Amino acid sequence: MxxxxxxxxxxxLQLAIYSATQRLIDHRAGAVGFKVxxxxxxxxxxxxxxxxxxxxxxxxxxxxxxxNVVAHGGQVIFxxxxxxxxxxxxxxxxxxxxxxxxxxxxxTTEEIHFNERLEHHQLEAVETDLGEYxxxxxxxxPYHIVAPALHLTRYDVADIFTKSLGVKKxxxxxxxxxxxxxxxxDKFLQADIGVTGANFLVADSGAVVVVENxxxxxxxxxxxxxxxxxxxxEKLIPRAQDLAVFLNLLGRxxxxxPLTVYTSFLSGPRREGEVDGPDEFYLILLDNGRTKLLADxxxxxxxxxxxxxxxxxxxxxxxxxxxxxxPWVYSGPIGAIITPQFHGVSKDPWLPFASSLCGACAEVCPxxxxxxxxxxxxxxxxxxxxxREGAGGLERLAFRMxxxxxxxxxxxxxxxxxxxxxxxxxxxxxxxRKWTSQRSLPPLASTSFHKWWAERSSK
Amino acid sequence: MVGRExxxxxxxxxxxxxxxxxxxxxxxxxxxxxxxxxLRIPLSDRNLYKDLFVQSFEKLGGKAIIARNTSxxxxxxxxxxxxxxxxxxxxxxxxxCGITDLPQxxxxxxxxxxxxxxxxxxxxxxxxxxxxxxxxxTFVMLASPREARLISLLPPTHIAVIPRSRMxxxxxxxxxxxxxxxxxxxxxxxxxGPSRTAxxxxxxxxxxxxxxxxxxxxVEES
Numbered sequence: 001m002x003x004x005x006x007x008x009x010x011x012x013l014q015l016a017i018y019s020a021t022q023r024l025i026d027h028r029a030g031a032v033g034f035k036v037x038x039x040x041x042x043x044x045x046x047x048x049x050x051x052x053x054x055x056x057x058x059x060x061x062x063x064x065x066x067x068n069v070v071a072h073g074g075q076v077i078f079x080x081x082x083x084x085x086x087x088x089x090x091x092x093x094x095x096x097x098x099x100x101x102x103x104x105x106x107x108t109t110e111e112i113h114f115n116e117r118l119e120h121h122q123l124e125a126v127e128t129d130l131g132e133y134x135x136x137x138x139x140x141x142p143y144h145i146v147a148p149a150l151h152l153t154r155y156d157v158a159d160i161f162t163k164s165l166g167v168k169k170x171x172x173x174x175x176x177x178x179x180x181x182x183x184x185x186d187k188f189l190q191a192d193i194g195v196t197g198a199n200f201l202v203a204d205s206g207a208v209v210v211v212e213n214x215x216x217x218x219x220x221x222x223x224x225x226x227x228x229x230x231x232x233x234e235k236l237i238p239r240a241q242d243l244a245v246f247l248n249l250l251g252r253x254x255x256x257x258p259l260t261v262y263t264s265f266l267s268g269p270r271r272e273g274e275v276d277g278p279d280e281f282y283l284i285l286l287d288n289g290r291t292k293l294l295a296d297x298x299x300x301x302x303x304x305x306x307x308x309x310x311x312x313x314x315x316x317x318x319x320x321x322x323x324x325x326x327p328w329v330y331s332g333p334i335g336a337i338i339t340p341q342f343h344g345v346s347k348d349p350w351l352p353f354a355s356s357l358c359g360a361c362a363e364v365c366p367x368x369x370x371x372x373x374x375x376x377x378x379x380x381x382x383x384x385x386x387x388r389e390g391a392g393g394l395e396r397l398a399f400r401m402x403x404x405x406x407x408x409x410x411x412x413x414x415x416x417x418x419x420x421x422x423x424x425x426x427x428x429x430x431x432x433r434k435w436t437s438q439r440s441l442p443p444l445a446s447t448s449f450h451k452w453w454a455e456r457s458s459k
Numbered sequence: 460m461v462g463r464e465x466x467x468x469x470x471x472x473x474x475x476x477x478x479x480x481x482x483x484x485x486x487x488x489x490x491x492x493x494x495x496x497x498l499r500i501p502l503s504d505r506n507l508y509k510d511l512f513v514q515s516f517e518k519l520g521g522k523a524i525i526a527r528n529t530s531x532x533x534x535x536x537x538x539x540x541x542x543x544x545x546x547x548x549x550x551x552x553x554x555x556c557g558i559t560d561l562p563q564x565x566x567x568x569x570x571x572x573x574x575x576x577x578x579x580x581x582x583x584x585x586x587x588x589x590x591x592x593x594x595x596x597t598f599v600m601l602a603s604p605r606e607a608r609l610i611s612l613l614p615p616t617h618i619a620v621i622p623r624s625r626m627x628x629x630x631x632x633x634x635x636x637x638x639x640x641x642x643x644x645x646x647x648x649x650x651x652g653p654s655r656t657a658x659x660x661x662x663x664x665x666x667x668x669x670x671x672x673x674x675x676x677x678v679e680e681s
Contacts, residue, residue: 131658215669241496
C-alpha cells in the first residue's frame with residue numbers, strides 16, 4: 001500500500017482518485033439540484049432529526065426491532081465485539097455443517113476482519129461485490145466506502161485475475177466483469193450461508209434494508225438456506241415509512257441515483273408458501289465501540305452516518321492522499337471523526353488535524369453531521385490528552401516565545417528584518433520545505449508595513 | 460462480599476446497559492413523540508404514470524412495451540422468447556396473458572431446489588410485479604407463493620408483465636399504501652433498472668450478478 005508521500009507523487013494514482021471522485025461529485029450534483037429535486041434540503045433536515053431522535057432512544061428502538069424480528073421468525077444476536085460475531089458464525093456453521101459463505105459488501109464486517117477470522121477456521125468467505133471481490137483477491141482493504149476498488153485500473157485488475165484465478169490476461173472491463181460473474185455464480189449456488197450488511201434496520205418492521213446495484217446482496221440473502229445480516233447498532237430508523245426520507249437521500253448522495261438498482265426490504269426467513277428464500281434468518285447487532293460515541297451529544301452525531309461516501313468525494317484531503325492512508329477502514333472526513341472516537345484520540349493524534357476545515361463535507365452530508373465542528377472538538381481532545389501525558393512541551397514553549405515576541409515590539413521588528421532578508425530561501429530549506437513541496441508560498445512584500453508606515457508619516 | 464456469585468451479563472444486557480447509562484435512560488422508558496412520517500405524494504394525473512414510467516425505465520436502459528390488453532402480450536413477446544429457455548412465476552396474471560401455455564416456458568414451481576435449477580439454466584425469467592413506480596421506473600416485487608425471488612434475479616434477462624392499474628407515483632406513494640411491508644412478505648424488493656456495476660474505473664457495465672437486460676410489458680386494460 002502506498003504511503004501518503006508515494007500516493008501524492010504517483011500521477012497515475014492521483015488521476016485515478018481525482019477522476020473517480022469527480023465523477024461521483026458530478027453524478028450527485030446532477031441528482032440533488034433544486035430543479036430536479038427541490039425537496040433535497042428539507043429531507044436532509046428531516047433525516048438529521050429522525051436519526052437524532054433514534055440515537056437518543058437507541059435502547060428503545062433496538063428492543064422494538066428485536067421483538068419484531070423474532071415475531072417474523074428471525075433471531076437477533078447482540079455482539080459486543082468481533083470475537084462474539086465470529087464465535088456465533090463459527091458455531092452456527094459447525095451445527096449446520098456449512099463450509100462456504102457468500103458475502104455482500106458490508107463496511108461493518110470490514111471493521112471486524114470477518115473474512116480473515118473465518119478463514120482461520122477453514123471456512124471460506126467470498127466477497128461477491130465486484131470491487132470487494134477484486135480487493136479480496138489482492139488482499140487489500142477498501143479504498144472508498146462506496147467504490148472500494150477506486151484506485152485500481154483495468155490493468156491492475158487483469159494482473160490480479162491472472163495471478164489469483166489463473167485466467168489469461170484480460171483487460172476489457174466487460175470481459176473482466178463476466179469472469180467474476182461466472183466464478184461467483186457457482187459460489188452463490190453452492191453457498192451454505194449468505195452474509196449481508198444492512199443500510200437500515202427498521203424498528204417497526206423488524207426488517208433489514210440493503211441497497212445495491214449488482215444483485216449480489218439479493219443473491220446472498222436469497223440463494224443460500226441461511227441468511228445472516230451483520231449491522232452496527234446505529235443503523236436503526238423507527239418506521240418503514242421513514243425510508244421515504246432516507247432512500248431518497250442515500251442513492252442520490254452516493255452515486256446520483258434516485259434509487260439504487262436493488263433495494264431489498266427483508267424481514268425474517270421465508271414464510272409459509274413462499275417458493276424460495278432462506279430457511280433461517282439471523283440479525284447480528286454489533287457494538288464494537290459504538291456505545292462509546294453516545295456520551296457527548298455533539299459527537300453522538302457521528303452515529304447518524306448512512307455511509308454514502310459523499311464527504312470523501314468532496315474532501316480535498318481524501319482526494320489527495322486516497323483511502324489507504326487513513327488508519328482504519330473508514331476513510332475521509334467521516335473516518336477522521338469516527339476513528340478517534342472508536343480507538344481513542346491518542347492512537348492517531350494527527351487524524352483530526354488532517355483537514356483544511358473547508359466545510360465541504362458538512363455541506364454535502366445527507367444527514368447534516370457537523371463534521372468540521374466535531375473535528376475541532378477532537379483536536380481539542382488531542383491537545384488535552386497530550387497535556388495530560390506531559391507531552392506537547394515543545395509546542396507550549398513555541399507559543400510562549402511567540403507571545404513574548406508579539407508583546408515586545410523591538411524584538412518583533414528585529415526578527416521581522418531577519419525574516420524578510422531570508423524570505424527568498426526559507427521555503428527551500430528546513431521545515432518549510434515539506435509544506436512548499438506541494439504548494440507555492442505567496443511572495444512576501446518587498447517592504448514591511450512598519451517601514452512603509454514610518455516612511456509615509458515622515459513625509 | 461465474599462461468597463457472592465459473579466453475575467453473568469449477556470452481551471445483550473451489556474450493550475443495552477451501556478446505551479442507557481450513556482444516554483441517561485431507564486429500561487422501558489418510552490421515547491418522546493416523533494413527527495409523522497413525511498410522505499410527499501404529488502397530486503398528479505394517474506393517466507400520466509404510464510408515460511412517466513416508460514421514460515424513467517428507458518433512461519435506465521430498460522425496454523418498455525405497451526400492450527392494449529392481455530391478448531396483445533404474447534404477440535409482443537414472441538420474437539424475444541423464440542428458442543429461449545424461460546421460467547415464469549406463478550402470478551395468475553401471466554397465465555391470463557397466455558405466457559404459461561408456451562412450450563418453452565416452465566412454470567408452477569413450488570419446490571425451491573427445482574426452481575433454483577430451472578432459474579440457473581434459464582435465458583429469461585418472467586414475472587409480474589405487485590406495483591410499478593413511475594417516478595423512478597421501478598418494479599416492486601413482494602415474495603409470495605405467486606412470485607419467487609430468484610426468477611427476477613438468476614436469468615440474464617428479466618421481463619415483468621404489469622397491469623397498468625398497478626402503477627404508483629413514487630416510493631412515497633408505495634410506502635403510504637404499504638406502511639408495513641413486513642406484515643405481508645419476508646421480502647420486498649425494488650428493482651430499478653438492469654443489474655450494473657461501475658467498480659472498475661467507474662465504467663458502467665450491465666448485468667454483473669443480476670439480469671443485464673430488463674423489459675417491462677405494460678398492459679393497458681386487464
